[in-house]
Amino acid sequence: MAEDNDERHGHDGYAGLHSHEGGALHWHDEFGLHLAEDLSEEEIAAQKFEWHMENVQVVTVGVDIGSSTSHLMFSRINMQKFGEDAETHFVVVGREVLWQSPIILTPYRNDNTIDADVLRKFVLRAYGEVGATANEVDSGVIILTGEALKRNNARAIAEVFAKHTGKFVSAAAGHHLEAVLAANGSGTLARSRRDQSTLLNVDIGGGTTKLALVRDGEILATAAVAIGARLLVKDDEGRLTRIHEPARRVAKQLDIRLALGEPLSDEDEARIVQTWTDILAGLIERQTPQGLAAELMLTEPLPSDALPKAVIFSGGVSEFIFQREYRDFGDLGMPLAKAIRGALGRTITLPTIIEPNLGIRATAIGASQFTVQAGTNLYVSDESILPLRNVPVLAPKIELEGELDAARVAAAIRESAVRLDLEEGEEPIAIALRWPGELEPARVLALAQGIRDALPRTIELKVPFVLLADQTIAHYLGTVLKEELGVPGDFISLEGVAVAEFDFVDVGEVIHPTEVAPVTIKSLLFAGGLDRRSVKQALLTAAKSRARLRPMSGARANLRDD
Numbered sequence: 001m002a003e004d005n006d007e008r009h010g011h012d013g014y015a016g017l018h019s020h021e022g023g024a025l026h027w028h029d030e031f032g033l034h035l036a037e038d039l040s041e042e043e044i045a046a047q048k049f050e051w052h053m054e055n056v057q058v059v060t061v062g063v064d065i066g067s068s069t070s071h072l073m074f075s076r077i078n079m080q081k082f083g084e085d086a087e088t089h090f091v092v093v094g095r096e097v098l099w100q101s102p103i104i105l106t107p108y109r110n111d112n113t114i115d116a117d118v119l120r121k122f123v124l125r126a127y128g129e130v131g132a133t134a135n136e137v138d139s140g141v142i143i144l145t146g147e148a149l150k151r152n153n154a155r156a157i158a159e160v161f162a163k164h165t166g167k168f169v170s171a172a173a174g175h176h177l178e179a180v181l182a183a184n185g186s187g188t189l190a191r192s193r194r195d196q197s198t199l200l201n202v203d204i205g206g207g208t209t210k211l212a213l214v215r216d217g218e219i220l221a222t223a224a225v226a227i228g229a230r231l232l233v234k235d236d237e238g239r240l241t242r243i244h245e246p247a248r249r250v251a252k253q254l255d256i257r258l259a260l261g262e263p264l265s266d267e268d269e270a271r272i273v274q275t276w277t278d279i280l281a282g283l284i285e286r287q288t289p290q291g292l293a294a295e296l297m298l299t300e301p302l303p304s305d306a307l308p309k310a311v312i313f314s315g316g317v318s319e320f321i322f323q324r325e326y327r328d329f330g331d332l333g334m335p336l337a338k339a340i341r342g343a344l345g346r347t348i349t350l351p352t353i354i355e356p357n358l359g360i361r362a363t364a365i366g367a368s369q370f371t372v373q374a375g376t377n378l379y380v381s382d383e384s385i386l387p388l389r390n391v392p393v394l395a396p397k398i399e400l401e402g403e404l405d406a407a408r409v410a411a412a413i414r415e416s417a418v419r420l421d422l423e424e425g426e427e428p429i430a431i432a433l434r435w436p437g438e439l440e441p442a443r444v445l446a447l448a449q450g451i452r453d454a455l456p457r458t459i460e461l462k463v464p465f466v467l468l469a470d471q472t473i474a475h476y477l478g479t480v481l482k483e484e485l486g487v488p489g490d491f492i493s494l495e496g497v498a499v500a501e502f503d504f505v506d507v508g509e510v511i512h513p514t515e516v517a518p519v520t521i522k523s524l525l526f527a528g529g530l531d532r533r534s535v536k537q538a539l540l541t542a543a544k545s546r547a548r549l550r551p552m553s554g555a556r557a558n559l560r561d562d
Contacts, residue, residue: 055080058138067146068206068230070106074098074130099130116156140168141524145178146207169390169504169522174421175224175298179210184526186314193217200308204317206230213302224298227276229317229333238263250275253292277339310352322355379478379493385464388507393430395501401436404443409450425457430466432499435473444473448480462489468497
């Protein structure tokens with residue numbers, strides 16, 4: 001990538017760039033200090049105190065455990081306080097990747113379950129390399145995909161991270177969420193938002209390929225197809241050691257015999273790889289899948305009405321496409337990448353191919369965390385459901401202006417759940433609502449009906465849920481749901497909390513007599529989404545000229561600036 005060493009390691013260079021009381025943006029160095037010789041000890045202590053009142057550093061860990069590969073990274077997040085009084089909130093202004101683990105093949109036992117002991121040793125080695133303990137890590141995220149989602153595997157993984165309960169959020173990523181995570185992690189969303197453009201992210205992994213269509217920084221649609229580098233795996237002698245069903249389908253179509261312990265000829269390998277490439281080219285070109293391509297689809301294909309300006313490849317195979325990796329891992333990653341490179345400009349005719357900010361590491365790097373106080377306008381059907389922890393947030397795309405239609409509200413909520421691969425009724429969820437203007441009973445009733453209709457299993461099974469309104473309607477909405485619509489089960493409706501997709505919330509017990517419920521918001525962070533070119537170059541240069549962020553050196557890194 002054409003980034004300097006500072007940018008590759010995630011240094012923003014503007015963590016201390018801010019203003020006081022509406023003044024001009026300015027830079028405070030590590031503790032917000034001027035030159036020491038210009039200040040007394042009391043003044044230095046005062047400025048240190050001021051800096052710590054306005055700035056928070058969070059050490060976070062991002063763990064990605066998939067069917068084929070696993071890795072983790074430690075990051076330091078700089079958060080800064082903005083706003084006044086009730087509008088005060090913390091925003092992420094700097095992210096520094098402290099340490100990245102090697103990419104390992106996800107360890108499996110002979111019964112095809114993940115080997116928790118090997119995984120535990122891998123995590124412990126990572127903590128040892130950084131010189132960190134569990135107590136020194138503030139938050140984290142564990143992304144589980146593919147085989148890692150199976151019940152026995154998920155249980156084993158949970159045991160590895162049991163000591164982090166409450167600190168770590170866990171995202172079980174099915175096909176749609178994997179596509180969304182990859183588009184965020186690769187930097188596609190940030191680039192699309194910056195350029196106000198339509199882009200297509202194609203994430204080619206070990207077992208599947210995920211596609212995400214992005215316009216102006218917003219996910220329009222996602223899709224997945226059963227094409228991946230490790231659907232066939234060979235030993236050093238070229239004999240097949242793993243054959244997955246999607247590869248068998250392709251081989252059957254091509255009249256190729258696959259058998260464990262037997263070699264795969266170069267000719268047959270080339271035919272399989274070319275078939276995969278042709279299918280991917282058709283999907284990128286937005287052709288309707290037919291025949292074998294339709295059989296391999298794991299979701300509905302992308303719509304054909306929004307044409308992307310460019311395509312961005314991410315995932316493990318992208319490392320070969322952009323020639324950042326040259327090692328042979330005994331799978332079809334290298335030949336598949338070569339075939340895709342050959343197809344660019346020939347059968348894949350998009351005008352621009354963009355290298356991602358991150359390829360195989362295009363995932364979440366961790367989670368920021370900050371606490372806000374909910375307003376007094378809350379409704380709790382039964383306080384015994386509190387506290388709730390690590391509740392995923394749905395951010396449905398609901399147009400709440402004008403006349404509301406309950407069916408459209410319900411559809412938007414269901415679409416949001418699908419986008420995040422959340423199975424309605426399986427766990428508590430939170431729904432974020434941005435209410436425009438004043439409270440209007442008829443419109444609130446339509447919204448309540450839509451919420452009720454979107455959550456049939458949640459309501460039937462009496463799984464708690466959370467409603468997060470930005471203003472005006474929280475208590476009244478709860479009253480309508482419980483007393484007018486007779487919704488059984490329990491829920492809490494809060495006001496004054498700003499959240500977004502990829503957030504998780506902890507809702508604490510109600511504080512009496514102020515009738516406030518503390519809410520902790522944990523937001524997923526993506527290193528590839530940090531696009532420094534969107535910051536005004538003059539401000540960035542000025543900030544960097546005085547920045548004293550420590551670079552990553554050797555295996556160890558300081559977890560916090562002292």
